Amino acid sequence: MALENIILDQENGIATIFINRPSKLNALNKATIQELNETLQQINANPEIKVIIITGNGEKAFVAGADIAEFAHFSELEGATLAAKGQEILFDFIENMKTPVIAAINGFALGGGLELAMACHIRIASDNAKMGLPETSLGLIPGYGGTQRLPQLVGKGRAMEMILTAGMIDAETAKMYGLVNHVVPQADLYDAYMMLATRIMKNSxxxxxxxxxxxxxxxxxxxxxxxxxxxxxxxxxxxxxxxxxxxxxxxxxxxxxxxx
Missing domain, CATH: 1.10.12 (Lyase 2-enoyl-coa Hydratase; Chain  A, domain 2)
Structure with missing residues (x-):
């Protein structure tokens, strides 16, 4: 399978997926979601892979949201179909994978990017990370599970504030909220998530x-x-x-x- 929007690295039982759309700050489009699904299915079926890391390529963004240009002119039905398919093939799929998935948030995680991170089993962030669900500022609501997973992680009140204000929070606030497990300097993010993955791999x-x-x-x-x-x-x-x-x-x- 030829990969255009992601980079896959597999070594020593760990599969690392880099979302690679630098000109769009790694924004999710339909093609990237499909590539992620196909890649994750392949990895999930490989017994040699014990942990999966999802991160963004570069230092600016994990995933800076969905690709708005792709759906700006969608109808009601097209919008609902977009959300339903995305949840099924990527976000719900990740949440229910048998292989643990760690989100390494290396910058902006906004909209669909934060929803992607929340679908992962564990989240670790660099200290420059910014997180938020800005959809209401576009006349939308989070459509890839954000209205459901964010309250589960941070509580109803904080989730309501984040969604209704469309604001961003920094990495330390996200840790205080329980949205991420760990915050480390950006230069240490690789070592931090590899150490966490190695600890997981010791177990059954x-x-x-x-x-x-x-x-x-x-x-x-x-x-x-x-x-x-x-x-x-x-x-x-x-x-x-x-x-x-x-x-x-x-x-x-x-x-x-x-x-x-």
Whole structure:
């Protein structure tokens, strides 16, 4: 698959995706969303990849929003279709991936860019990052899950303020809100997300997949997260990783997980 809008680097069990549209500050268009979907499907099916990083190429932007020129003249139906397809093939897809995904926010994460980061399982930001959902200043609302995921992460009141004012917050405020887990100097962002990825990779991929499934269940309407957890917990006992993990613990050695 030829990649035009993203760069993919795979090494030592970590896949790093760089969104690469520098002239548009890495803004998401339909082609980039499709490339991300196809690339993530390929990575998710590769048992050698244990962690995925999504970041922006360059030092200015993670993703500075959606490509407004692409939908400025859309009809009501076209707008709804754009949001529905985008949520299905990228944002919801990332949230429910079995492989953990870290967003490394290296600058502006606005609109669809912040929504992309929020769909990831963990967020880490450089100290120059700015985040916001400016859609109401364009006569829109966030359409890629922003009105749902932002309140889950920062609470209803703060989410309402961010969305209704269309304002930006800096990285330290985002950390205080719980929107990002860590803030580091921009020069240290690579080392920080690689260290986090390495820590994750030490653990059982099979268990990590079940943990993601169980945590996400709490945010699905009509689903009892406790029951999902109980079922997933039981399923872990049937895995090779469980046998290896407990045996290694009893033998006082490092576990060698296979993700099975």
């Amino acid at each position: 991929p099979a268990a990590i997949s079940k943990a993601i499934e169980s945590v996400n269940a709490n945010f699905v309407t009509g689903v009892n997260g406790f029951k999902v957890e109980i079922k997933a917990f039981g399923e872990c006992f049937a895995t090779e990783d469980f046998k290896e993990g407990t045996t290694a613990f009893l033998e006082k050695r490092k576990a060698e997980f296979k993700g099975k």
